[in-house]
Amino acid sequence: MHKLTRNDIEQAARHVYQVMPATAQYPWPLLAERLGCTVWVKHENHTPTGAFKVRGGITFLHWLRREHPGVKGIVSATRGNHGQSLALAANTLGLRALIVVPEGNSLEKNNAMRGFGGEVVECGRDFDDAREEAARLAHLHGLYLVPPFHTELVKGVATYALELFIAAPDLDTVYVPIGCGSGICGVIAARDALGLNTQVVGVVSKEAAAAKLSFEAGTIYETASANTFADGLAVRKPVPDAFAIYGAASARIVSVSEGEIAEAMRVYYTDTHNLAEGAGAAALAALIQEREMMLGKKVGVILSGGNVDRSVYASVIG
Incomplete structure (x- = not known):
């Protein structure tokens, strides 16, 4: 994939905004109180399809x-x-x-x-x-x-990261869930296009950890299964073109348990009254896990979607 410029992403945004407006990003005070850092949430759960x-x-x-x-x-x-x-x-x-x-x-x-x-x-x-x-x-x-990863997909997805970084250009770290990789590659592309120094941290489920294992090994690693209720993360093998980008440009990749994801879903509800699906809550779960490392910093988390089945959400909240 060629390196995206700010102009590339802004051109993509013009197409996107014909269908939907920009989504919000807020520094939620109760998340800051809970975690000891400024927490900007990018609300991709507020798109017309409920996801980025x-x-x-x-x-x-x-x-x-x-x-x-x-x-x-x-x-x-x-x-x-x-x-x-x-x-x-x-x-x-x-x-x-x-x-x-x-x-x-x-x-x-x-x-x-x-x-x-x-x-x-x-x-x-x-x-x-x-x-x-x-x-x-x-x-x-x-x-x-249509492949799960393509330059045009990344170009479109990068528009949410451009919105976030324009609103909060001084973020120290952004946590991004990894499925097939368009989300994290879009964040990396927007960061680089704007010339920022923000660290980008990928997040996977411990039950679908191929991206993390590949990152640590420096080569593509496939797992036997990917059985996580966070279905947006349920990938057994990284997409090579995506891994070539986030494998080189991520600061690290964090794995979170099913219980940590469920807790982050509850925290989103209690602290922001927002609905998050499993993959959408994974970034916050990673920040909670690394809260000591992030004390006093300005952090972004991508709430990538809110499309969770009623029965699943009821069991999590209950």
């Missing part, structure tokens, strides 16, 4: 229409947020969107994808299996296979 991915879907589909004007539709694999973004963006352009999810995927995310105009197919035990089926269906139906 919508930005990348918008910019990718604009690029696709421009570069492949004859395309009839798209197919992609997802656990939910990526699929919602593509369904929404494809629907606005009159394109078919076929979305492949693992068996037993979130019913509420599946319904949301259908609500945005997507056709949902269940296949495989996890996201990585769904990716293989998406590739097969692309060939079978003559659809464009």
Whole structure:
């Protein structure tokens, strides 16, 4: 992926803002009181799809229409947020969107994808299996296979980081959840485009720690499973193009337990009255884990989404 400039990201923002406004970022006082540092939360749970991915879907589909004007539709694999973004963006352009999810995927995310105009197919035990089926269906139906990581996806996602850094340019550290990697690569791209010195820290689940293991080994590492309720983090193997960026530019990668993620979801509710899905709460979970290291500093956390099933959230809050 080529190095993104501020102009690249601002051009992407013009496409994004045709569909949605910029999201808010706030320095929440009760989080500061709890953790002993200034905590800026970037609220990507407030997008039209409830997650940051919508930005990348918008910019990718604009690029696709421009570069492949004859395309009839798209197919992609997802656990939910990526699929919602593509369904929404494809629907606005009159394109078919076929979305492949693992068996037993979130019913509420599946319904949301259908609500945005997507056709949902269940296949495989996890996201990585769904990716293989998406590739097969692309060939079978003559659809464009949207990868989990692409320059245009990162360009769109980087717009949220640009908003955050313009509002709070003096952040010492930003914690970002890692799934397929567009989020953390977007934050790195925006930081570098603005010439800032902010440390970027990736966050994974201990149950889906391939990115952390790869970071520490300096090479791609695949785990046997990725069984976390934070489905946005449930990836068995890093995307090589994404890992090439965050593996080199992250300060470190932190792993958090299922219990720590659940506690962060509760903290978001009590301290900010915001709904966070598991992946959306992971960054705060990592900050809570590293609170002693962050005392007195200015820290950003990405609340990447709020799309959690009612039954899951009820068990967490209860």
